[in-house]
Structure formats: C-alpha cells, structure tokens
Amino acid sequence: MTWLIWRQHRVQLLLSAAAVIGLAIPVWITGTHLATTLHDCRTASTCGSFDLLQHYGAIRVIVNLTIIVPVLVGVFWGATIAGRELEMGTASLVWTQSITRRRWVAIKLGTLFAFAIACSGAVSALVTWWSNPANSTVESRFDGPQFDIQNIAPVGYAIFAAALGLASGVAWRRVMPAVATTIAAFIGTRLLIELGVRTHYMSPVVRITGMKGPGSGPPNGSLSISTDLTLHGQVVNGPVRPLQSCVAAGSRDEMNACMARAGYSFRNVYQPANRYWTFQWIEFGIFAALAAVLVAVAVLVLRRRDA
Amino acid sequence: MTSPDRAAGAIVADGLGKRYGAKWALRDCSFAIPQGRVCGLVGANGAGKTTLLRMLSGLSRPTTGRAEVAGQTPRDAVEYLGEIGYLAQDVPLYRRWSVTDHLRMGAHLNPRWEDTAGRERLRALRIPLEQKVGTLSGGQRAQVALALALAKQPHVLMLDEPVAALDPLARRGFLSTLSEAVADGELTVILSSHLVADLERVCDHVIVLSDAQTLLADDLDDVLATHRLLTGPRRDTAAIERDHTVLRIEKTHRQVSMWVQLHGPLHDPNWHVEELGLEEIMLAYLGLGSAAPVEPELSEAAR
Amino acid sequence: MITFHLTAHSNLPPYLQIVEQVRQALLAGVLRPGDRLPTVKEVVGSLAINPNTVLKAYRDLEREGLVEGRQGVGTFVTRRPDGPSPSDQAALRRALATWVAKAQRAGLADGDIESMVRSVLVSTADEGVA
Numbered sequence: 094m095t096w097l098i099w100r101q102h103r104v105q106l107l108l109s110a111a112a113v114i115g116l117a118i119p120v121w122i123t124g125t126h127l128a129t130t131l132h133d134c135r136t137a138s139t140c141g142s143f144d145l146l147q148h149y150g151a152i153r154v155i156v157n158l159t160i161i162v163p164v165l166v167g168v169f170w171g172a173t174i175a176g177r178e179l180e181m182g183t184a185s186l187v188w189t190q191s192i193t194r195r196r197w198v199a200i201k202l203g204t205l206f207a208f209a210i211a212c213s214g215a216v217s218a219l220v221t222w223w224s225n226p227a228n229s230t231v232e233s234r235f236d237g238p239q240f241d242i243q244n245i246a247p248v249g250y251a252i253f254a255a256a257l258g259l260a261s262g263v264a265w266r267r268v269m270p271a272v273a274t275t276i277a278a279f280i281g282t283r284l285l286i287e288l289g290v291r292t293h294y295m296s297p298v299v300r301i302t303g304m305k306g307p308g309s310g311p312p313n314g315s316l317s318i319s320t321d322l323t324l325h326g327q328v329v330n331g332p333v334r335p336l337q338s339c340v341a342a343g344s345r346d347e348m349n350a351c352m353a354r355a356g357y358s359f360r361n362v363y364q365p366a367n368r369y370w371t372f373q374w375i376e377f378g379i380f381a382a383l384a385a386v387l388v389a390v391a392v393l394v395l396r397r398r399d400a
Numbered sequence: 401m402t403s404p405d406r407a408a409g410a411i412v413a414d415g416l417g418k419r420y421g422a423k424w425a426l427r428d429c430s431f432a433i434p435q436g437r438v439c440g441l442v443g444a445n446g447a448g449k450t451t452l453l454r455m456l457s458g459l460s461r462p463t464t465g466r467a468e469v470a471g472q473t474p475r476d477a478v479e480y481l482g483e484i485g486y487l488a489q490d491v492p493l494y495r496r497w498s499v500t501d502h503l504r505m506g507a508h509l510n511p512r513w514e515d516t517a518g519r520e521r522l523r524a525l526r527i528p529l530e531q532k533v534g535t536l537s538g539g540q541r542a543q544v545a546l547a548l549a550l551a552k553q554p555h556v557l558m559l560d561e562p563v564a565a566l567d568p569l570a571r572r573g574f575l576s577t578l579s580e581a582v583a584d585g586e587l588t589v590i591l592s593s594h595l596v597a598d599l600e601r602v603c604d605h606v607i608v609l610s611d612a613q614t615l616l617a618d619d620l621d622d623v624l625a626t627h628r629l630l631t632g633p634r635r636d637t638a639a640i641e642r643d644h645t646v647l648r649i650e651k652t653h654r655q656v657s658m659w660v661q662l663h664g665p666l667h668d669p670n671w672h673v674e675e676l677g678l679e680e681i682m683l684a685y686l687g688l689g690s691a692a693p694v695e696p697e698l699s700e701a702a703r
Numbered sequence: 704m705i706t707f708h709l710t711a712h713s714n715l716p717p718y719l720q721i722v723e724q725v726r727q728a729l730l731a732g733v734l735r736p737g738d739r740l741p742t743v744k745e746v747v748g749s750l751a752i753n754p755n756t757v758l759k760a761y762r763d764l765e766r767e768g769l770v771e772g773r774q775g776v777g778t779f780v781t782r783r784p785d786g787p788s789p790s791d792q793a794a795l796r797r798a799l800a801t802w803v804a805k806a807q808r809a810g811l812a813d814g815d816i817e818s819m820v821r822s823v824l825v826s827t828a829d830e831g832v833a
Binding site: 094096097100103181182183184185186187188189191192193194195318396399 | 423457458460461476478481482484485486488489490492493494495498503504505506508509510511512548552600699
C-alpha cells in the first residue's frame with residue numbers, strides 16, 4: 094500500500110516539495126537581511142526613523158499570498174485523492190484487490206492529512222519566522238491577513254481545506270466540480286469566520302481614551318474591532334465638526350483638551366495582544382472540528398455507499 | 401486452497417435484491433452456478449447485470465437476500481477479496497501507469513500473486529509492458545486488466561461487459577485467454593455481455609435478467625435442448641400453454657408461432673418444430689413483458 | 704495433429720462439429736491410431752470456446768471407442784470409426800431417394816423437403832431426450 098501511495102502521488106509530492114522549497118529560498122534570504130536590519134537599527138536606536146519594510150515590497154506580496162496555500166492543498170490534494178479514483182473507476186480496481194476498503198480509506202486519509210499538515214506547517218513556519226521583525230515594529234500579527242498566515246491558524250485552514258476537498262470529491266465523484274465546490278466553500282467559510290465570528294471568541298476590551306491624536310487607537314499588537322468618537326458616552330455618527338469655541342483654542346492639543354472638557358472622548362473596542370495565542374488555538378480548533386465532521390461524512394459515504 | 405462445496409455451487413444467490421431509493425435494480429434473484437462453469441449474464445441495459453456483479457464482488461451490499469461466492473459471503477475482507485477477480489465495466493486502469501506498474505501494484509496488494517504466465521501472454525500479444533496503459537488500444541487494455549485479474553489466482557472471476565467496446569479480433573483474443581484460464585484450473589466465471597454469439601461459444605451456463613427479474617438460470621445445453629419454436633395453422637394453443645411455458649406468441653388469422661420452453665415431450669405431431677439458437681431464445685425472453693403478444697394483421701389486410 | 708474450425712452456420716452444435724471433424728479426419732486418414740488429439744487448452748485457446756465443449760466432444764469420441772484419454776498425457780486415437788457398411792448406406796440412400804421423388808410429386812420444393820426432414824429430426828431427438 095505504501096508503494097501504491099508513492100506510485101500514485103509521487104508527482105504531486107515532488108511538485109509540492111519543490112513549491113515549498115521554491116518559497117523557502119527567497120524567504121530565507123530576505124528574512125535574514127530583515128533580521129540584520131532590525132538588529133542594526135535597534136543598536137543604533139534608529140528604528141522609528143524609517144519604514145523597516147520599505148525595500149521588501151515584492152517578498153511581502155509573496156508572503157501575504159501564502160494565504161492561498163490551504164486552498165491549493167484542498168484543490169490539488171483533497172479534491173483529487175478520492176475524487177479522481179471514483180471518477181476514473183480505479184476505485185473498484187483497488188477495492189477488489191486483497192485490501193479492504195477500510196484500510197485503503199485509512200491510508201488515503203493519513204497521506205492526505207500528513208501532507209496537509211506538513212505543507213501548511215512548513216509554509217507557516219517560514220512566514221512566521223520572516224514576519225518576526227515586522228511584528229515587533231510595523232504590523233500586528235493579530236490583525237487581518239497576518240493572523241491568517243502565521244503560526245497554527247493556517248494549519249487549521251489547510252486541514253479544513255483538505256477535508257473539504259475530500260468530501261466534495263466523494264460527493265461529486267468527479268474532480269472538476271469537487272474543485273469548484275472546495276474553492277467556493279472554503280472562501281465562504283473563511284470569510285464568515287473571519288468577518289462575523291472571530292472577534293466574538295471572547296468578550297472584547299473597551300477602553301476610553303482622551304482626545305489625543307495618534308494615541309487614540311487600540312494598543313499595539315491587538316485586534317481592533319472599533320474606534321469611535323463619543324459624546325457623553327454616546328457614539329457620534331457622521332462627520333464631527335470641532336466646536337467653534339474649541340477651534341479658537343489655537344493649538345491642536347489645546348483644541349483636543351477643549352473638546353474633552355466638552356464631553357468628547359474616543360472609545361476603543363479590541364481584543365488585547367495577550368489573547369493572540371488563545372485566538373490562534375480557537376481558530377485552529379474551529380477549522381479542525383469542521384474538518385473532522387467533513388472527514389466523518391466522507392468516510393461514512395465511502396464505506397457505506399456502493400462504489 | 402479453500403475449494404467451495406461442489407454441490408452448493410461456486411456462486412449462489414438466494415433472494416438477492418438491491419434497491420436504490422424507490423427503484424429496485426435487482427429483485428429476488430436466485431441461482432446456483434456450479435464450480436468450473438462459465439456463466440453468461442444476459443439482459444437489456446438496466447436489467448440489473450452490473451448491480452448483480454457488484455453485489456457478488458462485495459463492492460455493493462444487497463438490500464435483501466444473500467449471496468455466497470467461493471463458499472463465503474461477499475464482503476469487504478481480505479479473506480474474501482483474495483478469492484475473487486473482478487473486472488468492472490469500461491476496464492478501469494491507471495492511465496498514466498505502465499503495465500509493469502499495474503503488475504507491481506497487484507504484487508504489493510495481493511498475497512497470492514502469480515503473474516509470470518500473464519507477463520508471458522502479454523509479451524506474446526506484443527503489448528509493451530513499459531508503456532503507459534492510456535496509450536494502449538482497447539483490446540490491449542482489456543488483456544492487461546484480465547491478466548491482472550487472473551494473476552490474483554482467483555477462484556471466481558466476475559467480468560462486467562469486458563468485450564463490449566472491442567473489435568471482433570480483440571474480442572476473440574480476450575475470450576481465448578479467458579477460456580484457456582478456465583481450462584487450466586478450477587476457475588468459475590460469470591461474465592455479462594450483449595454479444596450472445598460470444599456467450600454461446602464460451603459459456604456453458606446462462607442467466608437472463610430483465611427489468612430487475614431473473615427469467616432464466618440454467619446450463620446452456622439444457623437451455624438449448626428445452627427451447628423450441630413451434631409453428632402451425634391457427635388453432636387452440638391451450639394444451640401447449642398448459643404443459644409448457646410459452647415465452648412469446650405470434651398469431652395471424654391462419655398461423656400461430658410460439659417460442660416455447662418445453663417441460664416434457666411434445667405429443668402433438670402437427671406442430672412444425674424448430675431448434676432455437678441462444679440469441680433467439682434471449683430475444684424471446686427479453687421481449688417478455690415488454691408488450692402484449694403481437695398480432696400482425698398485414699397478411700389479412702392484403703387479402 | 705489437426706486443428707478444428709467452428710462455423711456459426713452449421714446446424715450442428717459446437718461439440719458435435721468437433722466430433723465430426725475428428726471422424727472425418729479419421730476416415731480420411733489424416734489422423735491415425737496412436738496420434739494425439741490437441742489438448743483441451745490448445746483447442747480452447749485457438750477457438751475461444753468453453754473447455755467443457757471440448758471435453759464433451761472428447762468424451763463422445765471416447766464412448767464411441769475412437770479415442771482414449773490417458774491421465775496427464777493427453778487424448779490418443781485408438782481406431783478408425785466404422786460407419787454403416789457400404790451396402791447398408793446404399794440401401795438407405797435408395798429409400799430416401801424414393802421418398803424424395805414422392806414428395807416432389809406431391810408438390811414440395813427442395814427447401815420444403817429440407818425443412819421437413821430437419822423438423823422430423825428435431826422432434827425425434829426431443830422424444831428421445833424426454
């Protein structure tokens with residue numbers, strides 16, 4: 094059976110390995126540079142004076158593009174691993190050799206998830222390592238796409254995408270519709286969780302700040318949910334014109350102080366930076382659980398339904 | 401070697417049925433094929449041939465009844481799968497693999513694997529063993545698939561329309577290989593086909609399915625010996641219908657033709673009796689139930 | 704060694720075609736006592752027919768005493784078949800000719816006569832079986 098898996102998937106395996114190595118080389122080279130630059134500017138205390146990532150535009154695009162790695166795993170591995178065998182009829186060839194369907198399913202699943210974890214884990218490790226300098230200065234690893242491409246969340250996505258591909262392949266018994274279903278359902282689920290659910294994993298922290306200019310946002314490294322201007326605790330909607338009396342105050346600081354005295358303040362709603370790992374694990378857990386459900390359905394269908 | 405009970409038959413079906421949703425693909429199918437027989441499975445498309453073979457191979461579970469193949473209940477177990485060879489419709493193979501790859505797969509997945517004879521035969525047929533099977537002709541692919549199935553050294557071989565897509569020469573070649581394998585040992589074969597002339601050559605047992613029902617399951621010699629075409633001037637056919645099974649009847653005002661399964665000697669010497677080939681017998685069976693007996697009135701209209 | 708041929712248009716079932724071909728070969732002297740018949744596997748492989756058909760033909764020939772199967776070695780010719788004596792054959796032929804002439808006088812065409820003969824053969828065979 095090991096021979097069968099190797100013979101069947103060796104091209105896929107080698108291409109995937111080549112892709113990961115192809116990504117690792119530029120990431121490694123630029124990442125080392127980036128770390129040196131950060132180290133140098135820290136020694137010279139000049140880090141605040143320039144944009145750390147200013148010369149890393151292209152590689153940054155590539156690093157951010159690793160957000161699609163889970164979909165690739167779902168499409169090229171998940172959707173084909175059982176779907177192609179069902180489509181070509183070779184499933185009935187293998188299932189009538191002296192090997193049980195149970196064992197075949199188990200080994201195919203093992204291969205699929207070992208690959209999904211290895212592939213997305215390797216990419217995520219590279220991206221996480223590369224992003225370290227940026228995390229400490231410019232960007233929040235808790236925010237937006239950075240959360241999705243670092244540490245264990247992307248591994249959860251890859252497991253989910255693989256399971257989704259497997260289940261669609263088993264349901265459709267054909268590769269192309271399974272690929273389309275995988276892409277659509279993966280993007281749909283990811284958007285739903287990211288935009289509608291993730292911020293609610295824990296009740297957010299609410300912080301009222303004064304009328305200071307740049308300091309009125311949420312703290313560094315946190316996941317910002319909203320930043321609103323309030324008047325006596327009520328959110329002010331629409332454009333706010335500074336009070337006529339405060340405009341007369343002169344300097345910007347004095348104007349802000351004047352506004353604060355009039356009852357204006359900023360309200361930040363956010364998830365603080367120390368919850369980052371909790372959120373990574375919750376995100377991973379949700380996608381792993383969804384994957385488990387899909388795998389259970391796929392296995393049930395494969396074992397129960399006629400080939 | 402676990403040799404199945406000769407008396408019970410190598411392939412036995414007992415009330416076997418399969419339902420997909422509300423539709424029965426096969427109903428109450430019972431027969432016993434003795435060991436060493438080559439059984440032809442005949443029926444129109446959708447009659448249930450593939451369903452029956454899939455249940456016998458263990459790929460599909462029966463809704464009702466049970467089957468016994470080589471002394472075991474078909475199921476997803478190594479002990480069972482090792483006893484059978486199965487060739488699905490359209491001859492599925494890994495198109496990008498070479499013949500050798502397939503043989504190696506077989507060797508890895510089957511404990512009782514012997515492909516020396518198969519390799520020799522494929523070489524004798526000038527089939528390139530190192531070429532991707534996707535580039536081989538239909539006849540060559542069928543030979544490769546048959547070699548794979550035989551190398552498992554099965555006791556029972558099930559073939560679903562193996563020659564349907566082949567030209568006459570390739571068909572003859574395939575059936576030669578199959579017949580030689582049967583001559584070699586204790587192999588029992590069940591194969592479905594639309595090509596009755598082929599079946600008449602290679603088979604010695606037939607099962608006729610129509611509309612999910614089993615119409616006939618018997619040794620070919622008995623089938624040929626008991627089916628006759630009776631023709632004669634029009635008269636009362638009640639006596640024949642009482643003693644024998646009339647499969648099909650055609651009447652004009654003057655003449656009656658009957659395709660009959662005889663259950664004993666025919667006492668009335670006034671009937672003109674003709675032997676029937678398997679093809680005509682099949683047609684008589686498969687025409688059953690499709691329409692009411694025809695009464696062609698052409699000759700009368702011309703009068 | 705001889706090779707067998709089957710034709711779909713023959714009125715004889717395949718096993719009888721083989722039996723007939725062996726008899727013809729024996730009568731013609733193509734096969735002689737001591738010769739080995741092709742093995743079942745050889746016949747089956749060249750004709751793509753059921754092995755039991757060949758076995759049945761060989762058993763028939765064995766019953767007639769024309770051949771003898773030796774376990775693990777093959778099937779060997781033992782003697783020439785004896786047909787009806789030439790005089791008997793001539794007598795039968797004369798009787799048939801008389802009957803055919805009578806049928807023709809009654810207005811039956813050649814085809815009618817053939818089909819009548821075949822029908823009688825089939826129904827006597829059935830009576831014999833049953």
